[in-house]
Amino acid sequence: MASTGTRGRRERLRAETTAEIKSVALELMASGGPGAITLRAIAREMGMTPNAIYGYFATRDDLVTTLINDVYTSLADAVDAAWDITPATHPADRVRAWAHAFRGWALVNPEGFRLIYGDPVPGYIAPEGGAAPDAAQRVCTALTGLAAAAWPHAERLYADSDFQWSDFDAGLLDKVRPAFPHLPPAGVALALRIWGHLHGLVSLEIYGHLHHQTASPEKLFHEELTHIVASLGIAPKG
Missing domain, CATH: 1.10.357.10 (Tetracycline Repressor, domain 2)
Known part of the structure; x- marks a missing residue:
């Protein structure tokens, strides 16, 4: 069973990654327009796998x-x-x-x-x-x-x-x-x-x-x- 400290770190890391995903999405929009917002493009910019980013946003x-x-x-x-x-x-x-x-x-x-x-x-x-x-x-x-x-x-x-x-x-x-x-x-x-x-x-x-x-x-x-x-x-x- 995960300790309170471990859960806290996981929640903090998840919140930080979620915030970065949203920030990168807006950066992509700024450079390429609204159509540039895709989960695959965001994953590529962040060095994540597409499957990993789906754990944060399903679509x-x-x-x-x-x-x-x-x-x-x-x-x-x-x-x-x-x-x-x-x-x-x-x-x-x-x-x-x-x-x-x-x-x-x-x-x-x-x-x-x-x-x-x-x-x-x-x-x-x-x-x-x-x-x-x-x-x-x-x-x-x-x-x-x-x-x-x-x-x-x-x-x-x-x-x-x-x-x-x-x-x-x-x-x-x-x-x-x-x-x-x-x-x-x-x-x-x-x-x-x-x-x-x-x-x-x-x-x-x-x-x-x-x-x-x-x-x-x-x-x-x-x-x-x-x-x-x-x-x-x-x-x-x-």
Whole structure:
């Protein structure tokens, strides 16, 4: 019977190997795209036999699901932390804090950003309910929270909106309506518009499409945030 110390070493070594497998998978994706993630390629990079790596992940899809869950959870933690430390009475500052946390996370984790928001992994079949349902809901809810925080100030600016609940995906509404029961359809549309502005610039930066256009992507992002805040009818404190 294995001693407690032996079991502890085995568990530690297994955790370290699992972490290395995931790290190598993202490195392969960075150099060869999503299709480069294969268990055989990872085993080759790590000097393992294919049979050995199957002891950690039974299939490539199991590995991809784990990666997506890890990456999405990391993003959710980052933006939630920015949200939590910003007072609810400062909606403009909350928008800025969330946006900067999102961009900062993406710049530190470009492969992770590409995995969850970029090109799909060829042939990957996500499990029922999605690869990272809890983390995805956290990000979606926080994003809608930006619109909800600004809505008392912005509502008058969107009085002519003709959005109805039927304009949105039922799964999206299942996530956001219980969290923000007083937010109307126009408020949900506003959340998606904010997301479009922020995600668009970050995607261009991560994929290198701004490289030849500007030496100051951070300044561009900051100015876009300034215009978003102005369009919401709110202003930063201080």
